[in-house]
Amino acid sequence: MTARRAGGPTMHDVGRLAQVSAMTVSRVLKNAPGVSEATREKVFAAVEELGYRRNQTARSLRLGGSGMIGLVVTNLANPFYSRLALGVQEVATEYGFRMLLSNSAEQADREPGLIDGLIDHQVEGLIVVPAGSRQQHLAAAMRHVPVVLAARPPAGLDTDCVLVEDFHGAREATACLLADGHSRIAFLGNPPALYTGAERLRGFWAAHEEVGIEPDHTLIRQGLTDSAAAERATLELLGQADRPTALFCTNNRISQGAIRALYKSGASLPVAGFDDFDLSDVLGLPLTLVSYDADEIGRQAARLLIDRLEHDDEAPPASRRVTVPTRVVRYGAPSTDDADRSRRV
Template identity: 60%
Template sequence: MRDVAARAGVSAMTVSRVLKGNEGVGESTRQRVLRAVTDLGYRRNETARNLRLGRHSGLVGLVVTNLANPFYAQLALGAEEVVQSYGLRLVLGNTAEQLAQEKHLVQDLVARQVNGLIVVPAGSDQRHLSPGELEGTPLVLAARPPAGIEADTVLVDDFGGARAATARLVADGHERIGFLGNPPTLFTGAERFRGWWSALEEAGLRPREEWVRRGPYTVVTAEAAALELLGQEDGPSALFCANNRLTLGACRAVRGLGAAAAIAGFDDVESADLLGVPLTLAAYAPDEIGRRAAQLLVDRLEAGAATRPTGPPRRTVIPTLLAVYGR
């Protein structure tokens, strides 16, 4: 600001008044200041200014587990839509499902005075997300529930969606249905496995443990697991897949084998109608998770620091709808 003032031949106070749009500055002086701002490429440091004024940064931190998954990109877009409408900006961090990285990111964001945090937790150890550790920074969890802490939360109907998608395979005549899923330590993996198991039991079918594969799969390793399951003699004729990467891998396997197998999956899959495989998806809008989480956070911020938090933790559950392709 001092450089702008020197170039325009005015005081730093005058520059500040012009940038704030205050009246009482002559038009010729205002134009000189604005020309100096343009010539020098000056941009006001909003973070430093807010800290000097005892305010927060105007930033909201979003911490997710896997930016390579389109689910999280959509979630981030939904959250950004809401926070921007309140004059805030989103800062994004990726943990790669590593708890240590999550702790580091959260500590860094709190140190940077973010107004609030939206976190997709990487594990069940969430002590670093307690109010004391966050120094009072408001928190909303997305896609996975709190463990040992209290927090506003936005979840998907993991159990209900998995049960409905598996039940559709049963209704289509499949009795041998395998499961390709996340590690059981993940909440989403456990709930979707429970939904698969429940749908089979409700239909009077016996879930077969030998047709279950669970792990931290990529599309490539999911394809290999699906090939192994579908290639078994008297193996499953259909698979339920617990996320979009697993579904894509399984569809590749079906096409590679030329098998008349059907796939049901959780999460939407881009260009699902072009995959050439009978496909049922428990679909929902990831951006809606981001929007709901951001709105819960803004509600806490709008309540004011003196009274925060207000009321008990809130939980929102996003429903799923079945989408059917290739039939």
């Protein structure tokens, strides 16, 4: 019998005992076509004899690899990125990887150094939420390890990515406010250079066009990077003589800043926004939130990365784009007074 290593048998151990390659072992365990029945029987016999566990697949495929993958997010204080990281970790653990986490703090100029540091620590692959639209440093990283992007698409890169239905979610949430009778909806958005900011504005605009209403440019605020900026922008909008009758916010931090401004001003306007958040269902405000599984973004990104690692000695698969669906969740009743006012405008 082949001796087991201290950390348990690897896919290479199974392959040696079955007299096949590690890639053939991987194909058998994934029930891939093109493997003879005799080979399958040898592999399963070796798995049984060694007590091999499937969750060591990805780590075993890279002989001498570190068993680590790197994750770079833009703001770990944002619950969205915490959930995404948990999704990555869940799949990484399943396949025998450890995860190294770095936070760019939304500083695009900081991101290349974080990427280089993770590569210096010999990670076998990277999952990155880009902090900006310039991604040349990621192209350089791809010469060393596979890279998968999350939440934002590649710009000039041929690589996998996992996105949210940003346009669709924003359009559906805005459509709910319009259906309630609101025609003066303020838009509170993150920087327009970000993919999410641009796509969610596009969805906001499309919902208006579908009902023949043009958004009021004086009610659009972009470039909001945190809840404090969103609070200030909302208070300024509420101070206008012809203030908005509803608000659309492009992420949870902006929604929270807007809600704080409403509380301070004593106003009760309906709020629509991306990202569900804790206690949203008990605030007593009319909320329309775009909800989705942030953990699933991380899980999907990890699966794409590990799939590339499993095909390391083959021609790489074509780049793939996975989209995580959204759904609209409504809390509280629409404000009929504000809806009546919007109809009179």
